[in-house]
Amino acid sequence: MVMKIIGDSDLKQIVEISKLNLLDFSKISDVNYVENIERTGFFVAPYTLDDLKDDKNKILLGVKKDGKIVAYIWISVDIDNHKYNWCNQKFEKEIFGQKIYNLKRIGVVKEKKGQGLASELLKSVSEYLVDKSIKYLIASVAYSPIKNLASIGFLEKNGFKKVAISPEVPHYKFDNYQCLLLAKRINLN
Numbered sequence: 412m413v414m415k416i417i418g419d420s421d422l423k424q425i426v427e428i429s430k431l432n433l434l435d436f437s438k439i440s441d442v443n444y445v446e447n448i449e450r451t452g453f454f455v456a457p458y459t460l461d462d463l464k465d466d467k468n469k470i471l472l473g474v475k476k477d478g479k480i481v482a483y484i485w486i487s488v489d490i491d492n493h494k495y496n497w498c499n500q501k502f503e504k505e506i507f508g509q510k511i512y513n514l515k516r517i518g519v520v521k522e523k524k525g526q527g528l529a530s531e532l533l534k535s536v537s538e539y540l541v542d543k544s545i546k547y548l549i550a551s552v553a554y555s556p557i558k559n560l561a562s563i564g565f566l567e568k569n570g571f572k573k574v575a576i577s578p579e580v581p582h583y584k585f586d587n588y589q590c591l592l593l594a595k596r597i598n599l600n
């Protein structure tokens with residue numbers, strides 16, 4: 412069952428399980444490792460308990476099994492001011508410089524992937540996206556030099572469209588990182 416995450420011990424658990432999906436830079440020249448992680452998904456950079464706590468706009472939901480969090484979604488409110496290479500001018504007009512919901516993280520523990528938990532979280536979160544001035548939920552996903560195929564496939568399955576690619580920028584331990592921006596129109600009545 413999807414639930415709102417509030418307490419400190421749940422927040423700590425989320426930080427802990429997020430580490431299990433973290434890219435291991437020491438293995439990045441191993442083709443088999445890269446092939447596997449592109450297929451199962453990964454986070455490029457870690458985050459801390461304070462990052463979670465400091466986000467005052469956060470919407471944080473989780474799924475628990477036997478008292479432990481096995482999947483979570485973290486959404487925040489941002490202004491999108493990234494200098495992307497837009498593949499679609501319509502989206503550039505509607506998203507660049509605008510207030511957006513940002514899908515900061517979504518993660519599922521290894522044993523529970525492919526069972527629809529992330530899709531369930533994404534559906535449940537829609538009832539918390541109540542700011543009617545915000546028209547898009549966006550997600551940026553690792554695209555180069557390593558591609559998060561699991562995340563791109565998951566987002567497209569759930570109605571996100573590819574809208575832009577970032578220029579090559581230094582990011583975390585990459586000096587030539589590119590991300591793909593995907594967006595989904597929020598339909599508020």
Ligand SMILES: CC(C)(COP(=O)(O)OP(=O)(O)OC[C@H]1O[C@@H](n2cnc3c(N)ncnc32)[C@H](O)[C@@H]1OP(=O)(O)O)[C@@H](O)C(=O)NCCC(=O)NCCS
Pocket residue numbers: 432449450451452453454516517518519520523524525526527528529530531550551552559560561562563564565566568
């Ligand atoms: C991406 C992630 C959140 C998906 O969670 P999940 O609970 O397995 O997702 P769901 O079961 O709801 O949906 C699975 C769908 O994702 C897509 N998908 C998953 N892996 C894929 C891949 N390697 N290539 C293409 N599409 C893929 C498929 O559409 C799949 O649907 P199907 O099983 O009907 O084919 C999960 O893989 C994960 O936690 N990865 C590690 C962290 C991560 O990458 N987070 C996103 C960073 S932005």
